[in-house]
Amino acid sequence: MPTHEPAAADGAAVDLGGAPPERLRGLYRDMAVARALDGEAVALQRQGVFPAYVSLHGQEAAQVGSAAALDRELDFAFPTYREMAVALTMGVDMVGYMASHRALWHGGLYDPMASRFGPVNAVVGGPVPHAVGWALGERLRGGRGCAIAYFGDGASSEGDIHEAMNFAGVFGAPVVFFCQNNQWALSVPNEAQVAGGSIAARATGYGMPGATVDGNDAVAVHRAVSGALERARSGGGPSLIEALTYRIGPHSTSDDPGRYRGPEEERYWRGRDPIARLRAALEEAGHADSAFFDETDALARERAARIRDGVSAAPAPDGAEMFTRVYREPTEALRRQQRAWHEEAELS
Ligand SMILES: Cc1ncc(C[n+]2csc(CCOP(=O)(O)OP(=O)(O)O)c2C)c(N)n1
Ligand SMILES: [Mg+2]
Incomplete structure (x- = not known):
């Protein structure tokens, strides 16, 4: 019996809900590249090229599904240290992004303004007030952009988050608070720090809607974030989305999860793998065949290898x-x- 079994991530079939097949295949493509690149990054750490790396393995649907809902001309994402697949989906220069893990430049060597993806932020909860500030600024200047603030279940216990949400609620800021509840804040499980058991439920106290979504279902995440963005863009104010997912690997390459959790929990979540679930739904609907998956997986590996080589060879500043x-x-x-x-x- 796994310790963590959130109802909204029950592994049910992904409901494609009439979404355009090309968009669905695009979600799969980005998730496949993210998985391949994540593997390359862990290998680079083992080879001593990266001092450390934080894997997103298992969280591809939450990241790709949310980022794909953004308007890349208008919106702005405020990431933590684990949002590599968000960067990828938003078209960030990935050699520049990975430079932050090689410690070539604090926050990476990509242009945050051009890519509309903020610098990598290792301060837990830190990007959330930034997102609210940006969103209010955007509204004051009469823009139509929305901010999306990424944070984890552990970050939700930080004062910054509460201040940011209350402020956004009071002023109706166009921001989506997107919590990836991956069940663990390093070695601290949800039940040891989320009083009340739900992060989404806190939204009521800040005067905004809050919802949980199956974070291992890219289509459900995309739908939930699209709705929240639409609401924010049309003047409806902020929303909180709690995506229930799981960090399959260690917290970082310096962590040993065997010290605080058992293998049965990991197995349970591997059975709800977001990439396998989307693949099954695409096959079932006849939107993609095995030739598509073979080709996509091969292209993903090639692209990941190119980025790996690029960041390994990048000159130090x-x-x-x-x-x-x-x-x-x-x-x-x-x-x-x-x-x-x-x-x-x-x-x-
Ligand atoms: C302000 C602050 N406090 C503590 C830390 C140390 N720290 C790094 S990651 C982490 C856990 C964060 O957990 P969560 O928000 O759930 O994100 P996840 O790592 O699971 O993606 C902690 C406590 C930090 N980086 N910043
Ligand atoms: Mg967490």
Whole structure:
């Protein structure tokens, strides 16, 4: 019996609900690339190219389904450290994205403004107030864009989240609060930190609708986020969506989940794999055949390998740059550190 068995992720058949086949195949493609690239990234960490990596294995439907609902011209995503498949779906330069895991540049080497995907943020809960601020700014300037704030079940216990949601509720900010409840905040399970048992239920207190969705069903996620975006865009204010999913791998490459959870739980969730579920539904509906899946999976592996090679070979930026973006006017202390760094760099 798994410890965690959320009702909304019961593994039922994915209901395609008349969605256009090309969009459904696109969701599958992005999920397949994300899975392949995730595997390459773990391998890069093992080879010493990445100091660390945070896998999203198991969360592909939640990430791809939500990101595919965004208007890439208008909206803006505020990610945590685990949103690689969101970046991919939004068309972010993935070598630039992966540069953050190689520690080439804090937050990555892609352009957040052009890609409308914020810098990777390792502060738990940190991107959520940013999303609300951006959304309010967008409304004040008369724009039609919406923000989507990504956060985890653990982040939902942070003060930042509550302040951000209340503020958004009071001011009717066009923002979608998208919680990926992957059952664990590092080694802390939901039941040890989510009083009341539901993150979505908290929405009532902030004057916004809250809903849980099967986070391993890309189509259900896409539908839920599209609805929330439509509501926000038409002046209806914020919403909270709790996507019930599961982190199949360790919290990060530095973690050993065997110390806090059992293999039966992992097996249970592997049986609800989001990619296998979408594949079964596409086959059942006759929207894709085995030739499509073979070709897509091969292309996914090729693309992942190209990104892997790109990030492995990317030149390291000039180390002196670490001093140039701290303050507009550098302090004397910073100048001193910079001089010391230069002297050491010249000696080495
Ligand atoms: C403000 C802050 N507190 C603590 C940490 C250490 N920390 C890193 S990840 C993590 C767990 C976050 O869990 P959750 O929000 O569920 O996201 P998940 O890792 O499961 O995607 C913690 C406590 C941090 N990075 N930032
Ligand atoms: Mg979590």
